[in-house]
Amino acid sequence: MSSKSLAANAETQVRSEPTAKKSFDDSTLIRMTKYTGIRLVTMAITVTIGVYLTILIANMGGYVDTIMRNEIRDNTTQSILANPSFRTLSTEAKQRLIQEKITSEENRLGLNQPFAVRSLGYLTNALTLNLGRAMQMTSDQGSKEVRLILLERLPATLLLTGTSELFLFFVSVFVALALSRKYGGWFDKFTIALSPTSAAPPWFYGIFLILIFAAVLRVLPFGGLVDVPPPDNKIDYALSVLKHLILPAASVIIASIFLSIYTWRTFFLIFSSEDYVEVAKAKGLSPRDVEQRYILRPTLPTIITSFALLAITLWTGFTLTETIFLWPGLGITIYRAIGLYDTPVIVGSTIIYAYLLAITVLLLDFIYALVDPRVKIGGGGSK
Amino acid sequence: MNALKRTFYDLVRYPSAVLGLSIILGLLLVAVYALVTIPYDEAVRLWRGGEDVWYLNPKYAAPSWVNFFSIKKAPVSFAVSTADGTMSKTVTPSSEDIATTDIKYSFDYQYDTFPQEMILYYTATFKDKLPFASVLWTTPDGRKIKIANMAVDRRTAFRFSQDPKLQKTLKTNDVMEGLFADPKAETPTPVKGIYTLEIIGTTFESGSTLDTQYVSHGELYGLAGTDKYRRDLMLPLLYGTPIALAFGLLAAIGTAVLTMSIAAIGTWNGGWVDGLIQRITEINLVLPFLAILIMVGTFYSRSIWLMLGVTIVLGIFGATIKTYRAVFLQSKESSYIEAARAYGASNSRIIFNYLIPRMIPLLIPALVSSVAAFVFLEASLAVLGLGDPVLPTWGKVINDAFTDGALYQGRYYWVLQPAMLLMLTGLGFAMLGFALDRVFNPKLRDM
16 A cells, blocks of 8 residues: 555545534534444444345355255254164154154254345344354354354454554554654665565465474464463463464564555655645754644544554454464354354354444544544535 | 656666566566466366376475485485386397396485385286286395295286385385395495396286386475375476466456446546445445455355456455545546546546546556465465365465474475465565556655
């Protein structure tokens, strides 16, 4: 992403914001509430459509149903043929019993309804986070509730994403500010030279980190969340998790840090050559004040927008990082569910992802509205 | 044309651009070489063929260049046969129907460890009477060992290390040590020098023939090594290049061109078209891209072309469409567009002849850099086990290695070779893209 696109993004964001009518322009609070309300409604519609699309793709007009029917048939037939108590029955009675069992099993899984009804029912359930029961997978507690399976995994994903994203964001913005102050130094050149390394995704660096620190040096674990068996002591447990977190988090950070520093640095450089910054400098303000009031303040909305975009890309990218490091989060769950054709879990995790993305976007939109004066005063372009 | 030339001269001033360009050029050459020397069907056969195709190779063999870096030289695998003339064969008829076939092969063994296994495959033609073969082994220090005497069926395989008679003759269970080790040494070390394998066959019918194939499975194999199915890794490394490049380039160009056209059409028409495009983009932003690709791969088909299509479709309405839209909105108001409108240019003429060309400086660097991302996306899918089922790709090799615990077992070559190629491709395109960004956006140049 070039710095130009960052600036352009900010601009679009402003243009596409719905603006309140002039008659309500009385107080900032009303405008903010209205802005947030409209964003919430649009986001709700967006999420609904997104979730429905996911269900359509997941069910693909009944192909999964066929797979499921075949599996039900196989399982039921085998369990009845293998059961010694049914051995005395005649072949026809057995067949009838098998057919009955299959029908009841199909009813249980809701396969007898037409697809349109099924998908709409699924949509309502999905939106209310009533994600149904998994077909194969179970949570560690042994529950088949999709919600429980996913909720059990969510903390691990949040821990990994949270740690690496926050680290990435703050470190890159501050290092970039420092670099933009005196650009052209050796560290500056070093960062620019290294920025193409961000072409590779986190899992790729993960392989190398595993190779170096786990396989050759044997100082850090290959993967997982805690040691096996998990330590009883809470402090030891936390330390063990921390030890397991180092490699996956490091791979995420390495994969984006140089490009992100480079982008920010260029961005700050462009802004610090603006006329008003020059005027501020000429007035004799301290560099600190110039930086905070004349560079950071006007660029804050853009910083936040691009952070949202970064967060969104990272959310999706965690599937592979988790798989490589066997990190027991959402990503590895969706991967395993797909291997087992477990439709409820797939749809469930996709919905959770969609919600997470929507919450991220919404939250950052809100912060954006707080820091962007154009939203507060109700100015900006028309929709 | 002049502009193109100027851009090129601007570009070669950047060392990173030159490096990136040479990497891409090198990869293109490899891709062409792979496609020319290995036809598609042959590549699929070599990759998916099964034991019949790979039986000549050892399992888990590291590449032979490993020997350059280690003090202890490990044996390199080889396979020779009378069919292609690599083993010498002389047939001398003795009486009536009986003939003697003398097959000889000598090789220089200069390694410090023993081979994994040696196998002798016989192919014989006859009507009723089976040919007979006796196998002799001569070590560099002049010892002669009788390996086996056997009647040979149409297709017979003789595995040295699993033959109980040979174990008895050598008075050891480890046949390789028995054949190669220096009997006087305290720890088993191979005697270095010329070994000779001689097969004296006797055929008992006129027209009956005897051919052999001698395979030595060492610890190393070829330039790239082998995997757990005995497949030569050189094939996916070579053939993965055109696949990765094709996927990356097609996805990048497809996404960029479509995104740009849609953004241009939307901005130009405004109104509900623009609104619709905006809404689709917002919905697409909430959809987990990789999860959907995974679903498509699992439920529909893992064909690389379907994946490519889905990638492009999901990629069109990404975050970049917003960037392009913003720039279009600006240039829509420029006076030259107004002039075009004034002389009565059609909508499509304005969009494709005046609006889109303005975007090229923004488009080209982003396009080149995104090739790297798409190459990695293809590898990512393969690593998740969703690679194309028939094609040999880099990501597939990494996936195989990972499911087999290659890093855990210390088989680093298996992961490192495809990873290095991926890195090289990614860096090549990313460096070129960065340099292009500076050439096209002069504002960045002195920063």
